[in-house]
Amino acid sequence: MTEPSPLLSFRNVTRRYRQQNRPALDGVDLDVVEGELLALIGESGSGKTTLLRLAAGLEEPDSGKIFIEGECVAGDGCRGRMVPPEKRRLGLVFQDGALFPHLNASKNVAYGLKKQDRKARNERIAHCLATVGLSGKEKRFPHELSGGERQRLALARAVAPEPRLLLLDEPFSHLDPALRRKLREDIRDILKRLGQTALMVTHDPEDALAIATRVAILDDGKVMQTGTPSDVYRNPVDQYCAERFGPANRVIDEESGGVVWRRPEDARWIACEVADEGTMVTVEDIRPMGHIYEVRVAPDAYDGEKWLCFLKEAAHLSPGERGRIAWRGSPEPVSWKT
């Protein structure tokens, strides 16, 4: 398979806001390739929403270039002429949907469809609403739909004009956890079925790991790491990247002497003190959490640092007990992409 050409490219893009002394985006390079679902993850204020807005044309970069399908749409390369959002042929799903309150469901979807004959247009609307499971609710107004339905309508509206790239801005953040999980699965299936390239901004690691084919981690306006979900989960490059996806333990690799980050569930308890693998630790605290035990241990050679381990069998452990912790290696990356 040959390397696909990037659909959206950021080249050394910087964007600063007047009120802040640090740039919101600082020399960002990023590509979104055809067919992938790239999740941008980072804390609030890390610049992820700015990046999305720059891609959409809602803001303009201070320096650097942005390309869509090889055409420069903003920045130094296009002689000061930014391609406005309405000419970019992108779709955007907003955090709160941003549905038009005065238009019903089918008119919301129809809004982005232009110059088609009535029949084709109606077919397209019906098809899009069916795709997101809103058939039969064409005449409902946004305020007559539930939170999940509104967000699905927003998705239908965004994909109806067949955008080159779909942008999603924290599309699940306003939903409660159960609905969130369901909608996440739905959207993943829909995007996969449509073969839609998408760029999603989120601060929720579960969103990113569950539906993205690739993840980019943003901190302080810089891209810190990109990779497949399992890759960024198992092999974070630094503490910030590690902590995006839950607790991680700093471990010094015995062979290279460098720092690696290990997940609590990868810990293995070795009761024998003299085994030839693992690090000597003292158990500090044990909490049964139902399916696992949360065990806090103090490794000997780490000067007061603590490790957090999730162990399946720890009923027999007690504070003060000595033993060894070893770490399972990272498994092969997995991906649902075909």
Add this chain to the structure above:
Amino acid sequence: MALTGTAEILTTAAGEAPEPGLGAVRRWRPTDRWGVGVALLAGVILLPLVAVLLHLGRESVEWEHLARTVLWGYLKNTLILVVAVTAVVLVMAVPPAWLVTNYNFPGRSIFSWALVLPLSIPTYVAAFVFYQGPEAAIPFFVWVRQNIGVDAFIAAELIVRYGLLIVMMAGVLFPYVYLACRAAFSQQSRTVIEAARCLGSSPWRVFFGVALPMARPAIVAGTALVVMEVVNDYGAVHFFGVPTLTEGIFRTWFNMGDQVSALRLAGIVMLAIAVLLVVEQLLRGRARYVEPEASGVPLVRTRLSARRGLLAFAACLVPLTIGFLFPVARLAVWAWLNLTSDAGVSFQAGAALGRGLLLAVATAGSVTLAAALFMYAVRLRQSATRQVLGRAAGLGYATPGAVIAVGVLVVFGTFDRFDLPRLPIVSGTLFAIGFAYMVRFFAIPLQFARAGMDRLGKPIEEASRILGRAPMATFLRIDLPLLRGPLIAAGMLLFVDILKELPLTLILRPANFETLATIAFSLASEARLQACAVPSLLIVIAGGIGLIVMNRWIAVPGAHD
């Protein structure tokens, strides 16, 4: 937030930072049609104001004389009126606003909207309704003169005349502060008020310690409007013989023919208003008074006991009576007497009503649309210049009608000099007067549009753009339908204001063109009070209907989410 339009009061209780516009563009581009449009419209609107200011430095022989003799009197009268009317307005407006939002008492739901109605009565109409007050006091004056002395008589006459003028002006102007306070009180977070109650504060302490300080920006903004109206007034001060700066402008230009001095007076008025606006801005300070998120706790009104309910009823009834019920009753009686005796005036008034309504509706409609589009363009891009122009275009509201009229005369006089035949842009035409109304009242729809667009939020706008609609299409398909409520309210308020407008209309109207306001004023000047009741009552009825419609639409802001 330098300019406080009525609309700001009605729509928002406190100033908020403008949101950054769509797509931040720092470089100006010749292809940016929206930017050019903003600059052009703002420039045209500011032209008359600039024309007045430019005359401040011109030489004038008579000015010396004017400054030595009457200027101080003008200033003193203006100042006395401003301070005293403001004080009375606060007493009339704030308690009813607090009562109708927080308590249940007989007549509450009617007072809630009826207290807006005095706005439909122009100050000059109220003036000739109350005009006979000093006359009625003549026996008292005679008694004072015979028993106390000439000095006491002069003092008593002054006090009665000024006092009546002040109470009467406050009676028709207090709804500006009432509306502002009502909006502020009903937006105040329930939880803050309830927290104060739970901490053991009495209702009185909650009002003076929490609610009133929180409503301060709204009160100040409403008061600023009252001050502008007082300064703007020509008719009322004319009848009561209390010459203010505005009256001075009329006298200097039209009686003495001294244009330069009149323009200087106008300049002084503008500077004074500018000082007022700066003070208002400073008073606001940095404090935030309104909770960013209104809590969802529904408003529960306390039921008042029979005795307290009666007091509340009186607190609402007294200002309503002074500002609306009494004048309207008086006008109705006069109008009836006139209809049965002299039908000529009624025919004249009927014709003027048609013309006036047409002019007011056409102007209000087109100015509201223009303002909505202008505000949309201002918000389209985040640039300091556009924000400044967006504010500056509303400056006419802070400028008395007489000053604007003078500025328009200067500008159009310049056009006239080029002797362009067949051009409609000449002084003494309906176009000139419509343009002057736009300069004067542009802030009203501007502020409604601004508040409505703030409430609509940026994402809806952005969603439309990303779905492939250019700015103009977005404005027509999204903003216009969603802002229907605020824009109708703005248009109604504009309509009422234009209908009432006197000084500007007097100066700029084409020959033989009479509006209800000018007919009423000239009849009143001839002391034909019964006759002038007919056009006055028509203004009040048309204005009252407009205000009731406006009140309905204020309650239903922008998006129905």
